[in-house]
Structure formats: C-alpha cells, structure tokens
Amino acid sequence: MQQTDEQLFRLMKKGDRQAFADLYERREPALFRYALHMLGSAPAAEEIAHEVFIQLMAVNTRFDENRGSLEGWMYGVARNLIRVLRRKGAGSISGDPVEQAFDHNILGSLIDRETLAALHAAIRELPDGYREAVVLCDLEERNYDEAARLMACPVGTVRSRLHRARGLLAAKMKRLNARACVR
Amino acid sequence: MDCESNVEKLVECARRRSEPAGALKAHLRACEPCLDRWEAEQELSAQLRIVRMEAGSRRSSPAVRQALINEFQLRQRKVAAPRWAWGFAMAAALLLAVGLFPSRTAAPVAPAPDTSLQQADADSDGFIAVPYAPPLATGELLRIVHTELNPAALASLGVSVDPAWNVQLPADVLEGEDGMPRAVRVSDVDSGEGGF
Numbered sequence: 001m002q003q004t005d006e007q008l009f010r011l012m013k014k015g016d017r018q019a020f021a022d023l024y025e026r027r028e029p030a031l032f033r034y035a036l037h038m039l040g041s042a043p044a045a046e047e048i049a050h051e052v053f054i055q056l057m058a059v060n061t062r063f064d065e066n067r068g069s070l071e072g073w074m075y076g077v078a079r080n081l082i083r084v085l086r087r088k089g090a091g092s093i094s095g096d097p098v099e100q101a102f103d104h105n106i107l108g109s110l111i112d113r114e115t116l117a118a119l120h121a122a123i124r125e126l127p128d129g130y131r132e133a134v135v136l137c138d139l140e141e142r143n144y145d146e147a148a149r150l151m152a153c154p155v156g157t158v159r160s161r162l163h164r165a166r167g168l169l170a171a172k173m174k175r176l177n178a179r180a181c182v183r
Numbered sequence: 184m185d186c187e188s189n190v191e192k193l194v195e196c197a198r199r200r201s202e203p204a205g206a207l208k209a210h211l212r213a214c215e216p217c218l219d220r221w222e223a224e225q226e227l228s229a230q231l232r233i234v235r236m237e238a239g240s241r242r243s244s245p246a247v248r249q250a251l252i253n254e255f256q257l258r259q260r261k262v263a264a265p266r267w268a269w270g271f272a273m274a275a276a277l278l279l280a281v282g283l284f285p286s287r288t289a290a291p292v293a294p295a296p297d298t299s300l301q302q303a304d305a306d307s308d309g310f311i312a313v314p315y316a317p318p319l320a321t322g323e324l325l326r327i328v329h330t331e332l333n334p335a336a337l338a339s340l341g342v343s344v345d346p347a348w349n350v351q352l353p354a355d356v357l358e359g360e361d362g363m364p365r366a367v368r369v370s371d372v373d374s375g376e377g378g379f
Contacts, residue, residue: 015259021252029242036238046243057255077190078378119230138231139238163194171221173230 005070009056009063024053027071030140031078037084037135040124048085068149073117075150079132086128115176122172129153130165137162186210189217197224214365234339278325310366314341328356332367340367 003011003019005027011019028049035045052074055061063073123131129151136147137158148155189210192348196203203211203221211218319325331351334344357366 012255017252017256017259020255024248028248032242033238036241037234042241046247049243050247053251054254057251057258059258115230116234119234123234134231138228139235141235142334159191163191164226166227167190167192167220170206170227173227174219174223 006065009065009070012057013061020057023056027074028053031074034075034135035078035082037123038131039085040120044085048078048081051081068152071145072149072152076152083128088101116174118176119169119173122169126165126168129157130161130168133158133161134165134169138166186214186217189214190220192265193221193224197221197228200228275319275323275325279367308358309368310355311340311342311368313364313368316365317359317361317363324358325365328358329370330354330356332356332369337367338371342367342369344369359376 002150003022005023008019008023008026012023031052032045032049035048036042039045039048055077056063056074123134126134132151133147136142136150137144142150144155144158147158151158189207191205192207193211195205202208211221218302328351332340332354333351336355337344337352340356353370355370356364357368357370359365
C-alpha cells in the first residue's frame with residue numbers, strides 16, 4: 001500500500017533518505033508545472049520547486065498535519081514564493097518564456113506557435129486567483145475539491161474564478177483570431 | 184433559462200468535452216451570444232489541452248533532484264552530529280573527572296620541594312595538572328606518553344623536584360590531541376610505576 005505524503009514526511013524527518021526521494025518524485029513534477037504556468041519561466045519554476053523542498057527539509061518546518069495536508073502546505077509555500085518573485089518584477093524572472101521551452105515536435109501541427117504564445121501570455125496576464133484556478137483545474141486537471149484545498153478557498157470560489165478566467169481567455173483568444181483573419 | 188446560468192453549464196460541457204443536451208441545446212439554437220461563447224469555450228478547451236499535454240512531462244532537471252538529495256543527507260549528518268558529539272563530550276568529561284580532577288585536588292600544582300613527592304605518593308594516580316595549559320576541546324582525546332624528564336623539564340610542567348637530582352626521571356605525560364601536555368606524573372624512580 002502506498003504511503004501517504006504525511007507518512008513519508010514523518011519518515012523523512014527521522015532521516016529516511018528514501019522517503020524524501022519518494023516525496024520528491026511524487027510531488028515535484030506538479031509543483032514545477034504549477035510554478036511554470038504561474039510564472040512563465042522554466043528556471044524560475046525550477047527555483048520555486050527546489051525552494052519548497054528546501055523548506056520542507058528545514059529543521060523548523062512549520063507544517064502541521066493537524067492543520068491540513070502536506071500537499072496543500074507545499075502549494076502554499078510555492079504560492080508565496082511565486083508572489084514574492086512576481087513582486088520583485090517580471091524583469092527578475094529570467095529564462096525563456098514558457099512557450100519557447102516546450103517541445104512542439106508532435107503538437108506543432110495542432111496549434112500554431114503564435115496562438116500558443118498568445119494563450120500563454122493571456123494566462124500570465126490573468127489576476128493571480130484566476131490564473132491559479134486555470135492552472136490547477138484546466139492544466140493540472142484537478143477537480144474542484146482538490147483545487148479548493150490547494151488554493152485554500154471554498155469550492156464555489158474556485159468554480160467562479162475558473163469561469164471568469166475562461167471568459168477572459170476566450171474573449172482574448174477570439175480577438176486574436178479575429179485579427180488573424182483580417183490579416 | 185437565463186444566459187448566465189447557461190454559460191456555467193457550457194463551460195463545464197466544454198471542459199468535459201461533452202455536448203450540451205436538452206434545454207441547453209435548445210437555448211443554443213435560439214441564442215447567438217451563448218452559441219458564440221460555446222464555440223469559444225470549445226476552442227479554448229482544445230488549446231488548453233495542448234498546453235497541458237506539452238507541459239505534462241516537464242519537471243526540474245535531474246541535477247536539481249540530486250543536489251536536493253545531497254543537501255538532505257548533509258543536513259541529516261549535521262542534525263545527527265550533535266548527538267554523537269554530546270556522547271563524546273560526556274565520555275571526555277568522565278575521563279577528565281577520573282584522570283585529571285583528582286590530581287588537581289589531591290596534588291598541589293607547585294608543591295614544595297620537600298612535600299610534593301609525599302603528597303603525590305598519596306594520590307592514586309599522581310597526575311599533576313600543568314598550569315596555564317590550554318583547555319581541552321569538547322570531545323578531545325587524551326593520551327598518556329611514557330617518557331623521561333629531567334628536573335628542569337618537570338619544573339616547567341609544574342612539578343617541583345629537588346634540583347640536586349641530576350638524573351632523568353621516568354614520567355607519564357597526559358597530552359591532548361594537539362600534543363600539548365595537560366598533566367604530568369612522575370613514575371617511581373626505582374620501579375618505574377606509581378608514585379614516589
């Protein structure tokens with residue numbers, strides 16, 4: 001039977017290297033992608049994911065399993081780090097834009113590069129809460145309950161943020177398509 | 184059925200890739216703005232799916248993973264070290280208590296020439312602490328070196344002997360890891376063991 005995050009965390013705190021490695025394998029990819037979509041930079045996303053695990057292994061980790069899940073705590077740390085990074089200014093987020101970091105070999109024919117870049121840009125321009133809802137629900141395929149737990153807000157809030165965010169994205173993409181048709 | 188509540192249903196249909204049914208389908212036929220939104224939502228869902236598929240396999244580099252695991256091991260060693268160090272410090276303190284402290288209390292550091300030998304003789308191990316010796320570090324190991332010292336050398340270590348003795352005296356010197364003497368004991372002149 002697979003161990004829970006919290007069980008792995010307890011083992012990790014006792015010095016179990018394998019428990020730490022298992023926790024990393026389980027949670028790092030999604031955390032990385034979350035940061036990647038929120039920030040639009042692969043190096044910055046790597047930095048965020050790395051820092052979450054550094055904080056996790058700290059002696060004075062403030063995670064308390066009586067107050068929530070470990071995954072929720074990790075996303076909370078990542079969210080705060082992302083806010084700090086964004087507050088420092090977009091200029092400080094180095095690296096290639098997220099759309100340039102993707103591999104277009106297989107999917108290139110399904111959507112043109114310009115449209116994809118516009119969609120990435122539109123996602124990045126969304127307000128934080130809206131963007132997080134799109135990233136978790138539509139890009140990470142989390143259900144509303146999971147997204148609410150990770151975003152630390154009610155399910156209804158997640159749903160309404162997602163619907164508004166999609167409205168903004170749809171309108172923006174529609175304008176882009178209209179301009180493309182005129183050209 | 185109002186358009187606002189329809190949009191919510193349309194969004195969910197687009198996300199699940201399902202077709203609107205019943206009253207919603209009928210509404211779409213009659214309401215152009217809702218039909219536009221439905222088409223836009225379908226297109227957006229398709230584009231977001233592609234973004235999702237492209238990002239699906241992305242993660243931090245293996246080098247970052249390895250660096251983190253190394254960092255974890257390093258921190259564990261640091262956390263474990265104090266426990267080990269405390270144990271070692273306790274052992275060292277015990278050794279000092281057994282080896283040094285009695286000699287400090289029982290034997291004078293610079294005894295008078297006539298009485299020092301008798302006082303040292305009364306002590307069980309006879310070690311005399313070397314004055315002004317640097318303090319031992321926590322967990323520092325001690326070793327006893329058997330050697331021969333002349334009266335002048337003994338005097339420099341705080342052991343006062345009759346200067347008329349112009350011979351090398353067998354002595355045990357308690358050294359720290361730095362090689363500095365911390366205590367000295369003059370062995371029996373005749374037998375080479377015990378006090379004198």
